[in-house]
Amino acid sequence: MNHRLRLAMLALVSVLSLLLTSFATSPVHAEQRPGGKGRDKVDYGTTSFVSGASAYSVTGKVRARTKRKVHLQVRWADGWHTIDKARTKRKGKFTITGTMDWYGAHKVRVVAPRTRRDRAKVFKATKFKVAVPWTPRGSTSAYERMSYKGVNFAWNPCRTIKYRINPGHAGEAVIPFTQQAVELIERATGFRTKYVGTTTAVPLDDKNYQRGTDMVIAWSSETDHPALVQAVGRGGPGTLKPARRRSNNKVVLEIRRPGVTMNMAYAAEYPFTFDDPATEPMGLVLIHELGHAFGLEHYADDIQVMHPGDRSPAPSGYHSRFEAGDLAGLRVQGAQPGCLKPYRQRRGYSALDLSDIPDFTRE
Structure with missing residues (x-):
């Protein structure tokens, strides 16, 4: 056999080998085609x-063995964040149940993360629309943010707010009342909070909260704290620390020890309710201070709510x-702008000097 004929025979054998390999593997690919009998779905x-x-x-349903992790994620400015989890059961079926009370329209999706045996599966996103259960009054531009030297303040939404309550002059019954107010902040911001118990700390005097505490809400009196005189309550962001947004590298001042101190000397004038037909209730003052x-x-x-004086009631009251x-x-x-990251000094930009920062506690 001459040299040219030998090369031709070798080429023919190679082609036949490829064809046989293709036929042998085609059933596996057919099972994974979109629309097939075992299709992933949500x-x-x-x-x-x-x-x-x-x-x-x-x-x-996700094609995989049982107990594969499945995540429900929400989109913030810096990317996708997991808000709930579940595991698959028989035949890869899963159910994720929970509540999403954060006001607004939020882009969400389901993801099955990659494992050693399974490729990641990302399902098409949708929108969850969470309605405010009343008709908000006024203009959406009617607000102002705290800032120092042109730099805005922000809590890091990637941190759960662990808070304590000092019932003080109000007694233990004030704890669920305070928790209800914090829940209203959660719904407006998308922040996650966790009540971790009582304390004796008072934010007006003490920013060194006990370990594992981010925020304190205290029910004190002007008899103990003169700074409360003529104020039903005082609230502020506490200590501040330079940080940056992950989404755009913008510099912010991270809120580190937020706190609220309420004045029980006004307990007789402000009803301990969230709604009242004739008088501003204590709940209204409390959410103002949390703001x-x-x-x-x-x-x-x-x-x-963030008006500093007497507010105009709605037709049905306060x-x-x-x-x-x-x-x-x-x-x-809130959470929508995304998480914060440590501040890193860049060439031509000096670190913020916080040595002369004023007290941002407000009535």
């Missing part, structure tokens, strides 16, 4: 909610609920 169920009144139930704790300044519009400007401000101060 059903987001109801995607429109009223905050505090309904829950999500996401179901689906300060997370970086909102006073605003002149007397409809807004309600401890954020209005349009308050909600817009808390959203800007």
